[in-house]
Amino acid sequence: MPEGSLKSKTLEADTEDQLQELLRNQHRTDGLPVILPTQARVDAMLEIAAFAGFEGDIVIGQVGPNMGFATVEKIAINAVMAGCQPEQMPVVIAAISAICDPRLDMTEVQATTHLLTPLLIINGPAVHDCGIASGSGALGYGHTANLCIGRAVRLCLINLGGTWPGISDMSLLGQPGMISYCLGESEESSPFEPLHVSLGYPAQSSVVTVTCVGAPHSIMAVMDADDPNSANRLLELLAITIASEGNNSAVVGTGTIVVCLTPDHARVLSEAGYNRRRIQEELTRRAHHPARYVHELRYGPNHAVVKALKDPDEPHYAISSPDSVLVFVAGGLGLYSYVMLPWCRGTHENPYVSKEIVFSDMCDFGGPVEVVAAH
Numbered sequence: 001m002p003e004g005s006l007k008s009k010t011l012e013a014d015t016e017d018q019l020q021e022l023l024r025n026q027h028r029t030d031g032l033p034v035i036l037p038t039q040a041r042v043d044a045m046l047e048i049a050a051f052a053g054f055e056g057d058i059v060i061g062q063v064g065p066n067m068g069f070a071t072v073e074k075i076a077i078n079a080v081m082a083g084c085q086p087e088q089m090p091v092v093i094a095a096i097s098a099i100c101d102p103r104l105d106m107t108e109v110q111a112t113t114h115l116l117t118p119l120l121i122i123n124g125p126a127v128h129d130c131g132i133a134s135g136s137g138a139l140g141y142g143h144t145a146n147l148c149i150g151r152a153v154r155l156c157l158i159n160l161g162g163t164w165p166g167i168s169d170m171s172l173l174g175q176p177g178m179i180s181y182c183l184g185e186s187e188e189s190s191p192f193e194p195l196h197v198s199l200g201y202p203a204q205s206s207v208v209t210v211t212c213v214g215a216p217h218s219i220m221a222v223m224d225a226d227d228p229n230s231a232n233r234l235l236e237l238l239a240i241t242i243a244s245e246g247n248n249s250a251v252v253g254t255g256t257i258v259v260c261l262t263p264d265h266a267r268v269l270s271e272a273g274y275n276r277r278r279i280q281e282e283l284t285r286r287a288h289h290p291a292r293y294v295h296e297l298r299y300g301p302n303h304a305v306v307k308a309l310k311d312p313d314e315p316h317y318a319i320s321s322p323d324s325v326l327v328f329v330a331g332g333l334g335l336y337s338y339v340m341l342p343w344c345r346g347t348h349e350n351p352y353v354s355k356e357i358v359f360s361d362m363c364d365f366g367g368p369v370e371v372v373a374a375h
Contacts, residue, residue, distance in 0.1 A: 005043075005056075006039065006042060006043075006056070006073060007056070007057065007071075007073060008073060008074065008077060010039075011023075016036060019036055020033055020034070020036070023081075027158065027164045028081075028158070028159055029081070029155070029158075030151065030154055030155060030158060030179055032179075034081035034082070034083075034155075035080055035081055035082070035083050036080075036081075037077045037078075037080040037081050038080075041080045042073070042076050042077055042080055044086045045076035045079055045080060045084070045086050045089045046072065046073065046076050047086070048086040048087060048089045048090065049072050049075075049076060049089050049090070049093065052089075052090045052093075052358040053358060054072045054090075054093055055072065056071065056072050056073035056076070057071055057072070057073065058071065058072045059071050060072065060075065060093060060096050060097050060100060061096070061097060061099070061100020061101070062100055062160075063096075063099060063100060063106060063156060063157060063160040063161040064105075064106040064107030064108075064109075064110060064161055065106075065107040065110055065111055065161060065162060065163065065168060066160070066161055066162030066163075067107075068159070068160030068161060068162060069160070070096050070099075070100055070156060070160050072093065074156070074159070074160060075089075075092055075093055075096050075152075075156060076089060078092075078152050078155040078156045078159055078160075079092045079148075079152040081152075081155055082148045082149075082151035082152035082154075082155050083144070083147075083148040083151065084148045084149060084152050085130075085145075085148075087129065087130060088130045088145060088148065088149055090126075090357050090358050091122065091126055091130055091132075091149055091206075091208060091357050092149055092152045092153065093357075094207075094208045094355040094356065094357040094358075095118075095120050095149070095152075095153050095182075095208050095210060095355070096153065096156055097355045098118075098208060098209075098210035098353040098354070098355045099118060099153060099156070099157070099210060101353045101355075102348075103348045103351050103353055104118075104210065104211075104212060104348070104351070104353055105346030105347055105348050105350075106157070106161065106212075108345065108346040108347070109212045109343070109346065110157060110161055110163045110168065110169055111163075111168060111169065111170055112170065112171065112343060112345065113170050113171060113172045114171060114172075114214070114248070114343040114345075115171050115172070115173055115174055115175045115178075115214050115215065116212045116213055116214050116342060116343045116350075117154075117175065117177050117178045117181055117212060117213075117214075118153060118157075118181060118210050118211070118212050119177070119181045119182075119210065119211055119212070119213050119258060119340060120149065120150060120153065120181065120182040120183070120208055120209075120210055121183065121184075121185060121195060121208070121209045121210075121258075121326070121328060122134075122182070122183070122184040122185070122206070122207075122208050122357075123184070123185050123187065123194050123195050123196035123197075123201075123205075123206065123207045123208075123209070124194070124196060124201075124203075124204065124205050124206035124207055124357070125204065125206050126184075126206035126208075126357050127184035127185070127187070127206075129206075130145050130149075131144065131145040132145045132146055132149070132182070132183070132184040133145065133146050133183060133184060134183055134184035134185055134186035134187075134189075134330045135186055135189070135330070135331065135332055136331065136332030137332070138183040138184065138330055138331060139177075139181070139183050139216065143183075146180065146182045146183055146184075147180045147182075148180075149180075149182045150177075150179070150180030150181050150182030151179060151180040153180075153182075154178065154179055154180060175214065175215045176215070177214075177215055183330055184330065185328045185329060185330055186263065186329050186330045186331070187329075189263040189266075189329055190263070190266055190328070190329035191266055191267055191269075191270035191271075191329075192266065192270065192275060192276045192327075192329065193276070195209060195326065195327075195328040196209065196354065198276055198277075199354050201354070201356065205356055205357075206356065206357035206358075207354050207355065207356055207357060208354065208355055208357055209326065209352055209353070209354040210352065210353050210354075210355075211256040211258060211326065211342070211350065211351070211352035211353070212256075212342065212343065212350055213256065213258050213340035213341060213342050213350075214340060214341050214342070214343075215340070216260070216338040216339070216340055217241050217244075217338065217339045217340070217341065218336045218337075218338055219234075219237050219238055219241050219336065219337050219338065219339060220237075220335050220336055221233060221234045221237050221265065221335060221336075221337070222335055223264060223265065223268045223335075230268050230272070231268050231269050231271075231272035231274060232272075234265055234268065234269065234337070235269075235274075235279070235282050235283065235286060236286060238259060238283055238337065238339060239282075239283050239286035239287040240287075241339045242257055242283060242287040242318050242319065242339055242341065243286075243287040243288055243289055243318040245289065245293070245294055245297045245298070247318070247341050248341065248342065248343055248344045248345075249318045249319070249341050249342055249344055250289070250294055250316075250318045251294055251295070251298050251316075252344035252345070253316065253317055253318055253319065253320055253344070254320050254324070254342075254344045254349040254350065255320075255324065255341075255342025255343065255344035255349055255350030255351075256324050256325075256326055256342050256350055256351055256352045257283070257318075257319055257324060257325045257326070257339065257340075257341060257342065258325075258326045258328075258339065258340035258341075259279070259283070259325060259326065259327045259328075259337070259338075259339055260328060260329070260330050260331065260337060260338040260339075260340070261327065261328070261329050261330075261337045262329070262330070262331040262332065262333065262334060262336060262337050262338075263329060263331070263332075263333055264333050264334060264335075265337045266329045276327050277322065279325075279327050280322035280323070280325040280327060281322045283319060283322075283325055284317070284319040284321065284322045284325065287317065287318040287319050288315040288316055288317045288318060289315070289316055290312065290313050290314070290315065290316065291309050291311065291312055291313070291314050291315070291316040292306065292309060292312030292313065293316075294316045295309065295316070320349075324351075326352055
């Protein structure tokens with residue numbers, strides 16, 4: 001892109017500190033310092049995007065609740081601010097394409113009092129080509145690509161979706177994943193086919209799968225080679241966590257359930273004869289409580305929902321269908337796997353959306369202190 005060809009307005013100040021303060025005061029950041037989106041830095045992102053077939057003025061979609069237009073140029077500006085490298089730009093484009101999919105109900109997601117936020121699961125060559133972590137601490141600190149890609153999505157949600165805590169984003173407490181929630185599947189550590197292959201994509205494709213969930217719940221399960229019941233115990237612990245009465249899914253029973261198995265737990269299940277589909281089916285079958293128990297705890301014994309129960313002892317299932325359970329492998333070796341649970345609300349009841357990533361390996365650009373507006 002030639003210099004000065006961007007359509008976004010520019011902001012100017014005497015110093016970088018003043019620009020940072022201006023962006024913060026206008027609610028154009030996530031509260032943390034950003035990389036200033038100079039013309040040259042944005043151009044570098046757009047060059048990679050163009051190489052992948054996305055010109056700057058292409059509209060990827062609209063971001064709720066403000067329904068701001070997510071042009072490739074606007075996505076590039078927010079990706080720069082988040083600290084992304086140019087070669088990561090196609091991952092961000094694919095993630096924003098998923099975010100803009102009406103099935104994710106981002107207007108409702110961004111306005112709810114719940115603590116859900118988009119989780120990005122990356123599969124395929126992009127995991128290695130973009131430096132996305134999938135092993136120990138993949139959702140924690142120290143993994144630059146994960147943090148920056150996830151943060152780019154949050155900045156787009158702020159700047160294009162128009163949300164801000166306590167004003168339009170009404171989450172009562174929030175959670176750290178609202179800053180960045182991104183990791184890769186550890187395909188090399190998994191005994192199962194990659195997640196994206198199970199969703200119908202070719203193995204050589206790079207894919208981002210996005211669903212809106214809460215923070216991870218850890219499940220401790222000690223696996224014993226001399227205990228033939230190890231796999232069954234693990235499945236029961238996962239199901240109990242999913243059906244825990246305090247969770248929305250235990251009551252509403254819809255939405256996407258995310259199960260992140262660490263390699264040790266995945267191996268034990270595989271050796272016991274479980275593939276991904278069997279795990280999905282087993283969790284769907286096991287995650288339930290008697291209807292009266294679930295609803296009385298939530299609403300009280302005198303609530304109309306409780307009084308309307310036709311069969312109070314009938315099982316009330318926390319998972320609507322095996323297809324609504326996303327099972328993948330990530331993290332380090334050890335005793336813990338993880339469950340991320342949905343809000344279950346919105347018109348489409350918290351599904352997941354997958355988008356293919358088209359990327360290149362070009363990188364390394366820089367620029368002066370003149371920044372482009374993120375909104």
